[in-house]
Amino acid sequence: MPAIPRYYQAKTRLLDLVNELPDNTPFPPERELSDVFGMSRTTIRKALDELVLEGRLIRGAGRQGTAVAPRKQVHRIGLDALVQDLAAREQVVVRTSGAQDVINVESVLVRRDEPVGVRSTCLRASRFPGFAERYDGTTPLRQFLSDAYEIRFGDVHPWCTTALATPRVARLLDVRPATPLLSVAWLGHDLRGAPVERSWVVLRGDRAHLTMQGLRLSAPARP
Amino acid sequence: MPAIPRYYQAKTRLLDLVNELPDNTPFPPERELSDVFGMSRTTIRKALDELVLEGRLIRGAGRQGTAVAPRKQVHRIGLDALVQDLAAREQVVVRTSGAQDVINVESVLVRRDEPVGVRSTCLRASRFPGFAERYDGTTPLRQFLSDAYEIRFGDVHPWCTTALATPRVARLLDVRPATPLLSVAWLGHDLRGAPVERSWVVLRGDRAHLTMQGLRLSAPARP
DNA sequence: CAGTGGTCTAGACCACTCT
DNA sequence: GAGTGGTCTAGACCACTGG
Numbered sequence: 274m275p276a277i278p279r280y281y282q283a284k285t286r287l288l289d290l291v292n293e294l295p296d297n298t299p300f301p302p303e304r305e306l307s308d309v310f311g312m313s314r315t316t317i318r319k320a321l322d323e324l325v326l327e328g329r330l331i332r333g334a335g336r337q338g339t340a341v342a343p344r345k346q347v348h349r350i351g352l353d354a355l356v357q358d359l360a361a362r363e364q365v366v367v368r369t370s371g372a373q374d375v376i377n378v379e380s381v382l383v384r385r386d387e388p389v390g391v392r393s394t395c396l397r398a399s400r401f402p403g404f405a406e407r408y409d410g411t412t413p414l415r416q417f418l419s420d421a422y423e424i425r426f427g428d429v430h431p432w433c434t435t436a437l438a439t440p441r442v443a444r445l446l447d448v449r450p451a452t453p454l455l456s457v458a459w460l461g462h463d464l465r466g467a468p469v470e471r472s473w474v475v476l477r478g479d480r481a482h483l484t485m486q487g488l489r490l491s492a493p494a495r496p
Numbered sequence: 497m498p499a500i501p502r503y504y505q506a507k508t509r510l511l512d513l514v515n516e517l518p519d520n521t522p523f524p525p526e527r528e529l530s531d532v533f534g535m536s537r538t539t540i541r542k543a544l545d546e547l548v549l550e551g552r553l554i555r556g557a558g559r560q561g562t563a564v565a566p567r568k569q570v571h572r573i574g575l576d577a578l579v580q581d582l583a584a585r586e587q588v589v590v591r592t593s594g595a596q597d598v599i600n601v602e603s604v605l606v607r608r609d610e611p612v613g614v615r616s617t618c619l620r621a622s623r624f625p626g627f628a629e630r631y632d633g634t635t636p637l638r639q640f641l642s643d644a645y646e647i648r649f650g651d652v653h654p655w656c657t658t659a660l661a662t663p664r665v666a667r668l669l670d671v672r673p674a675t676p677l678l679s680v681a682w683l684g685h686d687l688r689g690a691p692v693e694r695s696w697v698v699l700r701g702d703r704a705h706l707t708m709q710g711l712r713l714s715a716p717a718r719p
Numbered sequence: 720c721a722g723t724g725g726t727c728t729a730g731a732c733c734a735c736t737c738t
Numbered sequence: 739g740a741g742t743g744g745t746c747t748a749g750a751c752c753a754c755t756g757g
Binding site: 501502503535536537538539542556557558559560561 | 725726727728729730734735736737738
């Protein structure tokens with residue numbers, strides 16, 4: 274392995290170029306960069322791939338070509354809003370899987386007409402009879418469950434990690450498959466501790482930051 | 497673009513193979529897969545790359561080859577422990593940049609002898625005179641600042657997103673550059689609201705989940 | 720139609736590790 | 739030494755988009 278791979282040298286030079294150009298400036302075609310840099314197009318593409326993953330470049334289909342990504346407008350999305358299902362949604366879909374006693378509610382989170390995340394909640398169908406018919410898809414889910422089924426929710430302990438976009442999620446979020454995403458999941462229990470919901474959210478890290486405003490810190494341990 | 501790229505067909509078939517094999521089973525060499533699947537090694541590698549990113553395969557140098565990744569031992573790391581600097585650390589380094597009045601404290605988070613994250617905190621040098629000489633590197637940072645400089649911390653509002661491993665971080669975490677990571681950042685203020693610390697943690701998503709136990713949920717909005 | 724990015728091929732050389 | 743993954747090359751065809 275070379276000490277510094279050529280694709281990484283290319284990436285560094287291309288990054289300098291990106292930093293000099295204004296937003297949305299068309300970027301040189303891959304074949305031209307390949308020629309100018311004296312590297313194969315494959316090597317140039319590997320460098321460009323990482324810059325795209327980092328959100329510095331945007332690639333369009335056909336004659337559109339590559340362009341300098343506009344300074345990313347990062348939307349701050351609160352963990353509270355995710356759990357309470359208060360974020361702006363689109364394409365809310367309710368699916369039922371009778372054999373497995375599972376109801377799935379899926380929605381696309383939207384900010385400024387851009388898809389930034391996917392929210393998916395699973396419920397036990399036997400606990401929520403008639404859910405698919407009664408749920409209108411606009412009320413925040415927890416509020417609906419409270420109102421229609423008298424559920425009282427207890428604390429949640431969400432956990433957070435990274436995930437790669439499946440082809441399906443990639444289509445919903447307008448990214449390429451295998452794009453890294455931020456994943457947040459939690460189990461919702463009622464006040465007696467019985468599980469009620471299992472939820473999962475993925476967010477585009479380049480479009481949204483997850484904020485945690487309600488964090489209670491423990492007092493520092495003292496001897 | 498083909499409806500289904502060949503590399504994705506390969507990935508699907510390879511994933512089936514991974515699921516059938518026990519942990520740590522040596523995987524067929526790329527050239528053999530290329531031959532058996534009737535695809536070029538480049539295409540096979542693109543499929544393998546994604547399986548490696550997803551933590552299903554592990555690639556070793558030289559004659560080691562590729563192997564089925566052991567079922568991932570995911571360590572649950574609390575947000576509280578990150579902020580309070582209570583997680584197990586190694587290689588604690590204090591750097592000072594006199595010209596910019598900045599002290600940087602960097603440490604590698606460790607679980608079961610595996611690096612799972614990097615923690616980095618910046619402090620104003622002028623506010624903490626003699627820090628580099630006084631800090632022993634073992635006391636949790638917030639506790640030390642409390643004890644040695646009488647700092648009393650207020651609430652924090654951390655935010656969370658994804659990031660790509662820089663070559664430097666990649667070396668610390670034993671991953672390849674551009675591996676997607678989970679990023680957590682926060683600003684620490686004292687009780688008067690003055691900023692005290694700026695901290696940043698990156699975690700290997702395949703090794704660690706960030707848990708948020710202290711989440712206070714707002715009451716659902718009611719009309 | 721021309722040019723773009725997306726995919727794919729069939730080679731090649733290198734550094735590394737195991738036997 | 740043999741075989742592995744990591745990198746790189748010089749081509750090729752395709753789907754798509756803009757003028």
